Amino acid sequence: MLLRIPQVLTKEQVSHCRERLASADWIDGRVTAGLGSAKVKKNTQLPEDSAVAVELGDLILTALESNAIFVSAALPSRVFPPLFNRYEVGDGFGAHVDNAIRQGLDAEARIRTDLSCTLFLSAPDEYDGGELTVDDTYGSHSVKLPAGDMVLYPSTSLHAVTPVTRGARIASFFWLQSMVRDDGQRTLLFDFDRSIQALNADHAGHAAIVPLTGIYHNLLRRWAEL
Ligand SMILES: O=C(O)CCC(=O)C(=O)O
Ligand SMILES: [Fe+2]
Structure with a gap:
């Protein structure tokens, strides 16, 4: 990206x-x-x-x-x-x-x-x-x-x-x-994070925000090297 x-x-x-x-x-x-x-x-x-x-x-x-x-x-x-x-x-x-x-x-x-x-x-x-x-x-x-x-x-x-x-x-x-060496995985995480932020800005408290944030972190946990 x-x-x-x-x-x-x-x-x-x-x-x-x-x-x-x-x-x-x-x-x-x-x-x-x-x-x-x-x-x-x-x-x-x-x-x-x-x-x-x-x-x-x-x-x-x-x-x-x-x-x-x-x-x-x-x-x-x-x-x-x-x-x-x-x-x-x-x-x-x-x-x-x-x-x-x-x-x-x-x-x-x-x-x-x-x-x-x-x-x-x-x-x-x-x-x-x-x-x-x-x-x-x-x-x-x-x-x-x-x-x-x-x-x-x-x-x-x-x-x-x-x-x-x-x-x-x-x-x-x-x-x-x-932390994520692969450009494709890193780009997916970035797009995911931006989408959650946009959802949160327009619909704060939406029921999907917590599970989506969970999925973001679980993908990061899979792919990150420290
Ligand atoms: O000056 C730039 O924008 C890039 C410099 C560059 O490619 C380098 O130093 O390897
Ligand atoms: Fe360069």
Whole structure:
């Protein structure tokens, strides 16, 4: 499932991130690329251990912890510390699939990448190009979102960032291991949860809500790995 999550960060939080990122030290983005994707990657990133990346990464993770759509869709088990990238004119990232396993700086911080996330920190009118394209069985989807919005897509997907032709595209990107590794099962649980929420909003106290919630949890119990 490819999911857009609006307003993960407020306008004020986006401005704060942009200010902190403007004075940070950026390095060649190939540091986090696998051998194959390094050949098609051209951008800059903050080093993983940069104080600014750690501070802003915490801000993003805190916002996500209380984001009901994110929690329901991702069912996060372990989240890789958010990274930050910048694509200037001529930069882009050709088609690739993300590495299956990500090793963080901490020896124990190793995750299986089930979901990939991009949180846009530049507004769409600040740059041309720079679309994130994600392929699935229904074709190729082009994603360019308002600053503060995030897209979530299965890490199994072939994806790319088209070359930037004007301005600069700044984003945070990261991966997570989900309690439910299978995208089909996770998508069913998300649709189920959203439907129960919608029923509850329109018909609070409806007799079907308790059994439906029970079925949701019993499916989660079947499929979750902690
Ligand atoms: O910048 C993006 O939106 C995606 C970055 C990406 O695909 C990666 O770093 O693997
Ligand atoms: Fe990627």
